[in-house]
Amino acid sequence: MKQVSAILLSFLLMASSAPRPTQLLKVFPAENSAQTSVQFVGAALNFTLGEEAERGSVQLFVDGVDVTKQARISGTRDWPQSYYKISYTPNSFQLGIHCAEIRFRTTDNTTKSDSWYFSIKSP
Known part of the structure; x- marks a missing residue:
């Protein structure tokens, strides 16, 4: 189990070290948050920032x-x-760790994405 935890931790660190797309304003639930419940999962974006994106x-x-x-x-x-x-x-x-990812394409057909993790814990 320690090996799996170390692998998961290193994966989480690698995923969070990549720069977020400029257009991404906020993700929810917050990255690396621990909650007893989640009402919704999603993201807010501003397409006037960074490269022009295909909505x-x-x-x-x-x-x-x-x-x-x-x-x-x-x-x-x-x-x-x-x-x-x-x-x-x-x-x-x-209960446990969950992953959310947002993806979109810019008008030059480049795919931009960001992943974040959150966890559900016992009340």
Whole structure:
């Protein structure tokens, strides 16, 4: 078990050391947070920052599963949208560590992504 924990820890450190895309303002739940429950998982983005992005390309993954179609998407009314929020409400989470990932494409067809981890603990 110690070996698995060390491997997981090194993976978490590697994942968190990559720079976040400039467009990513906030992730929720907060990175490396420990909570007894989670209302929703998602991210807020500002597409006026960094390279121009294709708004329709935003995807949200939770524990490796694409939940984009089940997610709620909102944004500003300006065009092209500057602020964009995507959130997914899970039925429930098992206790332990979970991973969320946001992905989108820039107009030059480069995929940008960021992953973060949070954990569910006993009340």
